[in-house]
Amino acid sequence: MSIISEKELNYWLEHVRVYANNGKVADYIPALANQQPEISAAAFYSFDSECNSAGQVEYTFTIQSISKVLTLALALIQHGESAVFSRVGKEPSSDPFYSIRKLELEEPGIPLNPMINAGALAVTNMIRGRTSDEMVNEMLELVRRLCDDQSITYDEDVAKSEFETAFLNRSLAYFMKQNGIITGSVEELLDVYTKQCAIQMNVKQLARIAAVFANDGRDPNTNNPIIPATVARVCKTFMVTCGMYDFSGTFAINVGIPAKSGVSGAIIGIVKNEGGLAIFGPALDDQGNSVVGIHLLEKLAQEKQWSIF
Ligand code: DON
Numbered sequence: 001m002s003i004i005s006e007k008e009l010n011y012w013l014e015h016v017r018v019y020a021n022n023g024k025v026a027d028y029i030p031a032l033a034n035q036q037p038e039i040s041a042a043a044f045y046s047f048d049s050e051c052n053s054a055g056q057v058e059y060t061f062t063i064q065s066i067s068k069v070l071t072l073a074l075a076l077i078q079h080g081e082s083a084v085f086s087r088v089g090k091e092p093s094s095d096p097f098y099s100i101r102k103l104e105l106e107e108p109g110i111p112l113n114p115m116i117n118a119g120a121l122a123v124t125n126m127i128r129g130r131t132s133d134e135m136v137n138e139m140l141e142l143v144r145r146l147c148d149d150q151s152i153t154y155d156e157d158v159a160k161s162e163f164e165t166a167f168l169n170r171s172l173a174y175f176m177k178q179n180g181i182i183t184g185s186v187e188e189l190l191d192v193y194t195k196q197c198a199i200q201m202n203v204k205q206l207a208r209i210a211a212v213f214a215n216d217g218r219d220p221n222t223n224n225p226i227i228p229a230t231v232a233r234v235c236k237t238f239m240v241t242c243g244m245y246d247f248s249g250t251f252a253i254n255v256g257i258p259a260k261s262g263v264s265g266a267i268i269g270i271v272k273n274e275g276g277l278a279i280f281g282p283a284l285d286d287q288g289n290s291v292v293g294i295h296l297l298e299k300l301a302q303e304k305q306w307s308i309f
Helices: 006-022 030-034 066-079 101-105 117-124 132-147 156-165 167-178 186-197 203-214 229-242 245-254 291-304
Strands: 041-046 051-055 259-261 266-271 275-280
Touching: 006 041, 006 051, 006 291, 030 156, 041 203, 051 203, 066 117, 066 132, 066 186, 066 203, 066 229, 066 259, 066 266, 101 167, 117 167, 117 186, 132 186, 132 203, 156 186, 167 186, 203 229, 203 266, 203 275, 229 245, 245 291, 266 291, 275 291
Parallel strands: none
Antiparallel strands: 041 051, 041 275, 259 266, 266 275
């Protein structure tokens, strides 16, 4: 039986929905500025394949930076740890996710970790494929297995809107290309990156992805491996140290579970030995995390004593 009932999830979501008034929808990607701040949804996918959900559960959104965990998993599967970590570091940054300054300050000049934009661009650059379409397909194939849903794809309008306005990400990529961290065409890299960020799903599908990580990389229904346990462990560790950007330390104290957010307002949370939680609420705080999501995670983690610390 799931550790969290639909009734409980409804109760707590109803309780924290009002916090949406304290946040602001991301608008630096024009297509995201249209999101309705009052929409909220949550789902918990447990190992017995039960998925309890609350709010606007069929509403679809783009996963944005949550994709960084998934490209990291794919790059680790395809190339192994030593190759991946020769081009991206393992340390938290304490800077905003889009920051460029430490790229120049830190030696040996590789991005600090795969959860900031510079690091994610370096990781995406490693995905196998002769063309950007092939790279996107590799990514979609993994996400479809994680969701157990072959219909998963990306939102073309959101991808295009980000591609047309991603000047800062282009700067990061060109800086890294100059330093030999990124190879090939920056425009093709941006094409893949903006499409991976625009992968679209609802909160139940996202909760299944979280459940795979909670189950050490195995399918929560069949127990068949999708991601090797060693790769899932590395991804979950990054979620703890860098998953909520420059809020990761406070989040580790207040909530204490591996989690990853995206500027669309989505968050995944990994509940050890139990299952995966996904929340959507597009109003963001100053660090770019969903305000409703953070409050819901704080309430649930306290109530259920989820902290791993
Ligand atoms: O690179 C960007 O700006 C976005 N596509 C993803 C950023 C993101 O979701 C950061 N999250 N908090």
